[in-house]
Amino acid sequence: MIASEILNAKILIVDDQEANVALLDQLLGEAGYTAVTSTQNPAEVCALHGDNNYDLILLDLQMPGMDGFQVMEGLQADNPKGYIPVLAITAQPGHKVRALEAGAKDFISKPFKLVEVKTRIRNMLEVRMLYKELQNHNKLLEQTVQERTMDLTSANTQLTQEIEERKKAEKSLHKTYAEIKRLKDRLQEENVYLRNEVDQKFNFGEIIGQSDALSVIFSQVQQVAPMNATVLLLGETGTGKGVVARAIHRSSTRKDRPLITVNCTTLPATLVESELFGREKGAFTGSDARQIGRFELADGGTIFLDEIGEMPLELQSKLLRVIQDGEFERLGSPRTIKTDVRIIAATNRNLKEEIRNGKFREDLYYRLNVFPITLPPLRQRKEDIPLLVNHFVAEFNNKIGKKIETVSTNTLSLLRDYHWPGNVRELESIIERAVITSQGNSLQVLDRFEAIQMTDEIAGGNDPQEVKALAELEHDHIRQVLQQTGWRIEGKNGAALLLGLNPSTLRARMRKIGIVRQ
Ligand SMILES: Nc1ncnc2c1ncn2[C@@H]1O[C@H](COP(=O)(O)OP(=O)(O)OP(=O)(O)O)[C@@H](O)[C@H]1O
Numbered sequence: 001m002i003a004s005e006i007l008n009a010k011i012l013i014v015d016d017q018e019a020n021v022a023l024l025d026q027l028l029g030e031a032g033y034t035a036v037t038s039t040q041n042p043a044e045v046c047a048l049h050g051d052n053n054y055d056l057i058l059l060d061l062q063m064p065g066m067d068g069f070q071v072m073e074g075l076q077a078d079n080p081k082g083y084i085p086v087l088a089i090t091a092q093p094g095h096k097v098r099a100l101e102a103g104a105k106d107f108i109s110k111p112f113k114l115v116e117v118k119t120r121i122r123n124m125l126e127v128r129m130l131y132k133e134l135q136n137h138n139k140l141l142e143q144t145v146q147e148r149t150m151d152l153t154s155a156n157t158q159l160t161q162e163i164e165e166r167k168k169a170e171k172s173l174h175k176t177y178a179e180i181k182r183l184k185d186r187l188q189e190e191n192v193y194l195r196n197e198v199d200q201k202f203n204f205g206e207i208i209g210q211s212d213a214l215s216v217i218f219s220q221v222q223q224v225a226p227m228n229a230t231v232l233l234l235g236e237t238g239t240g241k242g243v244v245a246r247a248i249h250r251s252s253t254r255k256d257r258p259l260i261t262v263n264c265t266t267l268p269a270t271l272v273e274s275e276l277f278g279r280e281k282g283a284f285t286g287s288d289a290r291q292i293g294r295f296e297l298a299d300g301g302t303i304f305l306d307e308i309g310e311m312p313l314e315l316q317s318k319l320l321r322v323i324q325d326g327e328f329e330r331l332g333s334p335r336t337i338k339t340d341v342r343i344i345a346a347t348n349r350n351l352k353e354e355i356r357n358g359k360f361r362e363d364l365y366y367r368l369n370v371f372p373i374t375l376p377p378l379r380q381r382k383e384d385i386p387l388l389v390n391h392f393v394a395e396f397n398n399k400i401g402k403k404i405e406t407v408s409t410n411t412l413s414l415l416r417d418y419h420w421p422g423n424v425r426e427l428e429s430i431i432e433r434a435v436i437t438s439q440g441n442s443l444q445v446l447d448r449f450e451a452i453q454m455t456d457e458i459a460g461g462n463d464p465q466e467v468k469a470l471a472e473l474e475h476d477h478i479r480q481v482l483q484q485t486g487w488r489i490e491g492k493n494g495a496a497l498l499l500g501l502n503p504s505t506l507r508a509r510m511r512k513i514g515i516v517r518q
Contacts, residue, residue, distance in 0.1 A: 235375030238425030257301030309349035
């Protein structure tokens with residue numbers, strides 16, 4: 001490859017003597033060089049080289065007017081760092097070193113020796129061509145490097161962009177994870193944020209709950225409230241009979257008139273009659289003032305007869321009369337008083353059984369049982385427990401000035417698993433105690449409740465008698481003493497004295513833990 005390029009190399013012969021030019025021209029022609037030109041005028045060499053960029057200039061050093069050294073100076077001045085392809089021709093041995101110092105690459109001596117001329121020209125052109133090839137390769141390499149660099153730069157920019165985007169995506173992913181974690185934590189904690197909207201959504205008056213069982217009650221209340229019909233509320237203690245009675249009154253046309261509550265258990269038997277119907281001054285020993293009875297107070301409104309099953313038989317007939325005719329007399333007065341009262345009665349007893357036992361009048365029962373509503377025990381509507389817990393926590397937070405905000409899933413499942421013999425009232429008092437004793441902002445249920453819980457678990461297991469919670473022991477003990485005294489509370493042979501309690505305290509206690517006469 002180089003061989004053909006060498007023979008096509010551009011060669012300029014510079015000699016003032018025509019004979020020398022001809023000789024060299026012939027010699028080069030015979031050696032196969034194809035692009036050989038010549039000049040006898042040294043002054044035009046620089047311009048010619050500028051135009052043709054020779055691969056080789058055969059330069060005679062001794063010329064008149066402008067010698068070879070001046071020509072080389074001119075060539076160097078035109079191209080200070082470039083390659084000067086000069087092969088000096090000299091007859092003087094002393095000029096050889098000078099010529100090399102002036103920039104010539106080699107020299108040939110005059111008179112010409114054929115082999116020397118041919119070899120030196122060939123060698124010099126070989127080096128020249130190799131150099132050129134190298135330059136071309138370099139250029140190519142540079143170009144490739146440039147192209148690659150550009151590729152790499154753009155790839156790099158793309159990569160940087162991608163990394164940026166990844167980072168952004170990662171950030172938003174982190175954010176999303178954090179949000180999910182926050183929501184998860186919140187769910188796990190079963191936050192009972194004091195959500196008033198929950199109350200608004202799931203209550204009917206004061207009745208909290210969203211269970212199917214309770215929605216039946218809601219619709220019954222809605223149905224019966226606007227009518228004047230007597231309502232009989234049935235259900236275990238603490239299921240919310242009082243709450244429902246209030247809801248009925250408040251949704252009725254009588255809502256602006258009073259709702260009078262009479263608790264037939266807490267009233268001493270001897271006083272029930274005067275409490276209900278009133279008495280004239282001096283009606284019996286010690287009655288030194290006139291008293292308006294609750295039926296009179298409730299005129300135009302509603303009377304709520306709680307624990308109606310506890311009402312003494314003789315009073316039941318008087319009550320029957322009020323219900324039938326709206327009439328009664330005050331104790332110690334013959335005057336008949338007319339009253340317009342709506343009656344709501346409640347009991348946790350089985351009235352039919354009471355009738356069978358001769359303790360409740362059948363006719364009164366039918367008068368009361370016009371629109372019966374049976375409240376489900378809490379254990380049958382456990383789905384209401386979280387809402388109720390939420391409601392009571394908010395209520396006691398308010399009352400006590402605490403800031404309980406969360407209830408752990410554990411606590412909640414503990415509350416859900418319990419069988420709640422005292423129903424909502426029991427739940428309410430457990431939450432009240434828990435709110436009082438809880439540290440921090442999470443509700444902690446008392447040990448005592450856990451003890452009850454444990455009893456239940458054991459009860460479900462081998463020996464129900466083995467462990468009893470304090471509350472149950474108390475319940476059993478009071479019952480036992482009451483049975484012993486024939487259910488007499490007050491007086492010398494009463495249970496209160498035996499238990500070392502005030503009669504009113506004992507009544508309150510009985511009510512609280514759900515002891516009713518049987
Ligand atoms: N669904 C409910 N929503 C909110 N609070 C309730 C609900 N049910 C009951 N309560 C609360 O539980 C407590 C007991 O309710 P209530 O006195 O109405 O029960 P009760 O069935 O009349 O009991 P008892 O038969 O012992 O008289 C009250 O403090 C009441 O506010």
